[in-house]
Amino acid sequence: MDPETNGSTLGQAAQRSLDVFPAGSNGEFNLPKDLTTVLSRGKDCYVWDVDGKWYLDFSMGWGTNLVGHAREEVVAAVTEQAAHGSNFAYVNEKSLQLAEEIKRMSPAVEYLSAGIEHSVKHHVLVAPYNDLSMTTEIVEQHRGDLAAVIVEPLHRCTPPMDGFLQGLRDLTKKHDVLLIFDEVVTGFRLAYGGAQEYYGVIPDLVGYGKALGGGYPIGVFGGRADIMSLVNEDLLGKDERYVWTASSLGCNTISASAALAALQIYRRTGTYQQLHHIGRYVRNKMKECLEKNDISGHVIGDGPLAQVLFTEKLVYNYREQKLQENTARRRAMMVGLFKRGVFLNPMGTKLYLSLKHTEEIHHPLIIKTGGNHSGNHPLIIKTGGNHSGNHPLIIKTGGNHSGNHPLIIKAGGNYRTLRRGTHLANMPYIPLSFTCNTM
Numbered sequence: 001m002d003p004e005t006n007g008s009t010l011g012q013a014a015q016r017s018l019d020v021f022p023a024g025s026n027g028e029f030n031l032p033k034d035l036t037t038v039l040s041r042g043k044d045c046y047v048w049d050v051d052g053k054w055y056l057d058f059s060m061g062w063g064t065n066l067v068g069h070a071r072e073e074v075v076a077a078v079t080e081q082a083a084h085g086s087n088f089a090y091v092n093e094k095s096l097q098l099a100e101e102i103k104r105m106s107p108a109v110e111y112l113s114a115g116i117e118h119s120v121k122h123h124v125l126v127a128p129y130n131d132l133s134m135t136t137e138i139v140e141q142h143r144g145d146l147a148a149v150i151v152e153p154l155h156r157c158t159p160p161m162d163g164f165l166q167g168l169r170d171l172t173k174k175h176d177v178l179l180i181f182d183e184v185v186t187g188f189r190l191a192y193g194g195a196q197e198y199y200g201v202i203p204d205l206v207g208y209g210k211a212l213g214g215g216y217p218i219g220v221f222g223g224r225a226d227i228m229s230l231v232n233e234d235l236l237g238k239d240e241r242y243v244w245t246a247s248s249l250g251c252n253t254i255s256a257s258a259a260l261a262a263l264q265i266y267r268r269t270g271t272y273q274q275l276h277h278i279g280r281y282v283r284n285k286m287k288e289c290l291e292k293n294d295i296s297g298h299v300i301g302d303g304p305l306a307q308v309l310f311t312e313k314l315v316y317n318y319r320e321q322k323l324q325e326n327t328a329r330r331r332a333m334m335v336g337l338f339k340r341g342v343f344l345n346p347m348g349t350k351l352y353l354s355l356k357h358t359e360e361i362h363h364p365l366i367i368k369t370g371g372n373h374s375g376n377h378p379l380i381i382k383t384g385g386n387h388s389g390n391h392p393l394i395i396k397t398g399g400n401h402s403g404n405h406p407l408i409i410k411a412g413g414n415y416r417t418l419r420r421g422t423h424l425a426n427m428p429y430i431p432l433s434f435t436c437n438t439m
Helices: 012-020 072-082 093-105 132-142 164-174 194-199 225-231 253-266 271-292 318-324 327-339
Strands: 039-043 046-049 054-057 111-113 124-126 146-151 178-183 205-208 220-223 298-300 305-309 416-419
Touching: 072 253, 093 220, 093 253, 132 146, 132 164, 146 164, 164 178, 178 194, 194 205, 220 225, 253 271, 271 298, 271 305
Parallel strands: 146 178, 178 205
Antiparallel strands: 039 046, 046 054, 111 220, 124 416, 146 416, 205 220, 298 305
């Protein structure tokens, strides 16, 4: 028997899912078999499975549903457009409106384009996030070959250290190397102008996704006019810098309509005060839980993002995080929350909050550490062992954690430097296009 199963009988839909999907899901959820779940609908910050069980959602479609599931304004916009056609693979009224708004709000964007993503792993150099010294060394050593430096401004949930992003901007300008922001997560989440507005650093190119689509698949990249003009077809055969770019589902009207509706919501007064407030609220309550129960760990994040790190000391990049974290404890916490009605990815690290998450909805996280805890709140995890109370972050995992996991040697997730000559259409993160098959 799977060590994480309890012998419970799977429902018919769950068994069907296991029969056709690896591990019963279409991604890296890696749930224990007895927790295999098939969802049927979602609304606001909740999802329901086919058996009618509801979950408080902290995955939110990997953060794509920042406006909430089945948001009325988005549904109305998509429904109206569906009757007029969804895919022309060409510029249309909705995609034009969306491009105009993105250009207006994004300081880095003068032109937008479409593209597809390819692997460039043989053309990258990797430096740890928040390590400006090592980045400077790499850039100066390879400055004649570098095309660009790519960075997630807020890496997963780790904020940039003071001066790091501005240091990258100064370094890349000095050596005539492009700076690219991967704003797939941060775009429209930290501020309407994304990380560029929030941190006050302007890159040369930027990529957007997730929250932009209001729950619908979409991707956009754009940047300086002189760079983006290299996709012009009339350069073919005339300029060696020409970059081919196209998309079968580019400028999709349904995704563009959903995005326009989502952007209208984000522009409303108080949107970002609300998102930052609920993020701080959840992070503070999680910190209190760790402190009151003397659990080694830290809570990080910004805006409507939160992550618990089971590390002895606070770390400032993903590589060190993977080296030091007690991953068994983190998984036990995530699986335990899922069992009690919190929808999230046990393989993931961060919690995505939305405009539909409120203090009242998160009340189960406010667990008093003394006395009895009545009721069956979905976030309350019984722990056993030497830990008293029913607190969500107290998980006795068993076994020792060496802190030297072999997989963390790989550089996935860190920002990359690209060698000069790599086509923009082949860069990771950036060619995200107006499409329905990306993200």
